[in-house]
Amino acid sequence: MAGSGELSSGDPRALGKALSLLERGGEDAEALLRRLRPRIGGAHSIGLTGPPGVGKSTLVQALGLALLARGERVAALAVDPTSPFSGGALLGDRVRMSEFVARGGFVRSMATRGAVGGLSAATADALDLLDAVGFPWVLVETVGVGQDEVDVAGVVDTVVVVGVAGTGDDIQAAKAGLLEVADILVVNKSDLPGTDQYVAALSEMLELRPPSPWQPRLVVTRATTGEGVEALLAAIAAHRAFLENDGRRERLRRERAARRVTAVLTSLVQQRVCREEDTAYQEIVEAVASGAVDPYAAARQLLERVAKEGW
Amino acid sequence: MAGSGELSSGDPRALGKALSLLERGGEDAEALLRRLRPRIGGAHSIGLTGPPGVGKSTLVQALGLALLARGERVAALAVDPTSPFSGGALLGDRVRMSEFVARGGFVRSMATRGAVGGLSAATADALDLLDAVGFPWVLVETVGVGQDEVDVAGVVDTVVVVGVAGTGDDIQAAKAGLLEVADILVVNKSDLPGTDQYVAALSEMLELRPPSPWQPRLVVTRATTGEGVEALLAAIAAHRAFLENDGRRERLRRERAARRVTAVLTSLVQQRVCREEDTAYQEIVEAVASGAVDPYAAARQLLERVAKEGW
Numbered sequence: 157m158a159g160s161g162e163l164s165s166g167d168p169r170a171l172g173k174a175l176s177l178l179e180r181g182g183e184d185a186e187a188l189l190r191r192l193r194p195r196i197g198g199a200h201s202i203g204l205t206g207p208p209g210v211g212k213s214t215l216v217q218a219l220g221l222a223l224l225a226r227g228e229r230v231a232a233l234a235v236d237p238t239s240p241f242s243g244g245a246l247l248g249d250r251v252r253m254s255e256f257v258a259r260g261g262f263v264r265s266m267a268t269r270g271a272v273g274g275l276s277a278a279t280a281d282a283l284d285l286l287d288a289v290g291f292p293w294v295l296v297e298t299v300g301v302g303q304d305e306v307d308v309a310g311v312v313d314t315v316v317v318v319g320v321a322g323t324g325d326d327i328q329a330a331k332a333g334l335l336e337v338a339d340i341l342v343v344n345k346s347d348l349p350g351t352d353q354y355v356a357a358l359s360e361m362l363e364l365r366p367p368s369p370w371q372p373r374l375v376v377t378r379a380t381t382g383e384g385v386e387a388l389l390a391a392i393a394a395h396r397a398f399l400e401n402d403g404r405r406e407r408l409r410r411e412r413a414a415r416r417v418t419a420v421l422t423s424l425v426q427q428r429v430c431r432e433e434d435t436a437y438q439e440i441v442e443a444v445a446s447g448a449v450d451p452y453a454a455a456r457q458l459l460e461r462v463a464k465e466g467w
Numbered sequence: 468m469a470g471s472g473e474l475s476s477g478d479p480r481a482l483g484k485a486l487s488l489l490e491r492g493g494e495d496a497e498a499l500l501r502r503l504r505p506r507i508g509g510a511h512s513i514g515l516t517g518p519p520g521v522g523k524s525t526l527v528q529a530l531g532l533a534l535l536a537r538g539e540r541v542a543a544l545a546v547d548p549t550s551p552f553s554g555g556a557l558l559g560d561r562v563r564m565s566e567f568v569a570r571g572g573f574v575r576s577m578a579t580r581g582a583v584g585g586l587s588a589a590t591a592d593a594l595d596l597l598d599a600v601g602f603p604w605v606l607v608e609t610v611g612v613g614q615d616e617v618d619v620a621g622v623v624d625t626v627v628v629v630g631v632a633g634t635g636d637d638i639q640a641a642k643a644g645l646l647e648v649a650d651i652l653v654v655n656k657s658d659l660p661g662t663d664q665y666v667a668a669l670s671e672m673l674e675l676r677p678p679s680p681w682q683p684r685l686v687v688t689r690a691t692t693g694e695g696v697e698a699l700l701a702a703i704a705a706h707r708a709f710l711e712n713d714g715r716r717e718r719l720r721r722e723r724a725a726r727r728v729t730a731v732l733t734s735l736v737q738q739r740v741c742r743e744e745d746t747a748y749q750e751i752v753e754a755v756a757s758g759a760v761d762p763y764a765a766a767r768q769l770l771e772r773v774a775k776e777g778w
Contacts, residue, residue, distance in 0.1 A: 186761070190761050193758060196758065280762075413762070414752045430728070441724050445721040445723075450500055451724070454728050455728055455731040455732035458732060
């Protein structure tokens with residue numbers, strides 16, 4: 157494993173190895189993060205989220221290429237909550253990202269550690285690494301619309317929620333959850349019928365929100381042609397500038413630290429307590445399965461046991 | 468709060484109150500679950516999951532009505548991972564469920580407890596309640612395609628993954644994750660163009676799976692007209708019969724107990740350790756935000772502190 161001294165944004169192989177180390181977690185990962193800590197703080201991270209099929213990958217590529225064209229270094233993370241089962245569902249996206257890579261962008265698909273909360277913990281660790289090695293811009297793409305997305309949204313600086321027109325009313329409902337965490341709303345595939353009405357409906361929803369210091373921006377794009385990508389970058393820049401004012405970034409950093417501690421804690425507890433090879437754990441699970449012990453009593457018993465041994 | 472002695476599947480108001488109690492969690496919820504425990508074991512739960520827009524709500528209603536027509540008692544839970552932010556995104560679904568309710572079905576939207584892992588813990592608790600009060604059938608609908616869905620799939624007896632034709636390649640990729648946990652695959656909205664090709668593609672994917680004692684069934688439906696609903700019920704009955712053989716339900720119960728203990732444990736730890744009103748917690752979070760302490764050291768410190776006080 158390369159020491160942090162050798163890691164730089166210009167060495168994709170060493171970076172890939174370091175990200176794998178973080179993905180696996182454990183003591184080596186924690187040691188690497190401690191070494192990187194002093195170099196953290198220069199990057200701006202942008203999360204792109206929304207339901208499948210709205211063109212997030214294409215948008216990430218378009219944003220990435222636009223930033224590269226300005227001479228910026230850019231890293232893109234594709235975070236896949238379903239991967240514990242599929243083992244690499246984002247391979248298609250990687251192929252699509254080939255132009256971005258060919259022009260010097262760094263791209264990486266990330267899996268979870270298989271633990272609840274593991275996705276946002278692993279993403280936060282990866283963002284620290286990419287920040288420390290000198291990427292000023294990190295794009296994070298997530299698949300799906302569940303709690304995972306909301307969690308991952310909690311670890312980036314600017315949250316971009318992507319939608320498209322005409323995909324049925326439950327999508328609107330699902331989006332209601334993500335709307336609350338959106339700094340920027342993107343209506344992609346602007347050539348789709350119904351785009352104007354959809355934009356009008358979203359504008360109305362935004363106007364109905366209680367006033368807040370940052371009013372989410374609405375941007376219409378067509379990622380495949382590049383239409384609207386400059387406007388999206390401008391909206392991102394505006395949000396970044398907003399964060400620098402009035403100590404907002406400090407407050408954001410504090411909120412994020414709280415979420416991160418929770419995620420790390422959850423991961424640690426699960427890795428430590430729920431070990432299939434541990435016979436005491438097995439016995440307690442059997443007792444729950446047979447109905448002899450209720451799951452709450454079982455959980456307390458397991459926690460007491462580990463607590464005695466020390467964390 | 469009504470005692471468990473008064474709870475029955477025929478009293479929706481008392482049931483609704485009991486479910487709210489479970490949703491809130493805490494000691495009263497744990498006490499209720501302990502009282503219910505002896506009455507658990509008769510229900511068969513069916514989870515319906517898949518991306519937004521595939522018609523899960525309509526399918527739940529159609530299944531529910533078909534079971535009611537056979538004289539069965541049925542409860543339907545709509546589980547919404549996005550609700551900590553939207554506070555009731557499934558209201559639209561509730562309206563759509565009106566015919567099901569008018570004919571005696573019990574329906575309830577559930578929110579998470581706001582904690583990672585809280586969704587599957589709360590769902591498992593609700594399933595225990597509905598089981599104990601005498602519902603032989605419980606339908607569980609979830610929104611989204613992330614880890615939440617996979618988690619919720621882990622607490623039901625039969626997992627039905629719903630899709631529709633022609634929604635782009637990333638949906639296929641996302642589905643690859645859910646495919647692994649599917650007992651039954653449904654292609655809904657059979658009137659959509661491309662349905663035949665989609666069914667063919669899914670059949671091929673199923674054939675490529677490694678052989679297993681249960682081969683997932685593929686059912687084509689059009690929930691709005693009721694087409695395919697009887698075939699879906701037959702597939703569910705076949706899976707239920709399969710579980711009764713060779714002690715499979717015992718093994719399933721054991722796996723589920725393990726997942727449930729993990730979920731409960733995670734919920735307990737977060738509620739206990741991550742309390743915003745706790746000054747020691749606040750100080751540690753500040754230290755992480757300022758970069759003085761890394762999140763792993765912070766998590767260990769918090770765990771040690773609570774461990775001393777006892778769980």
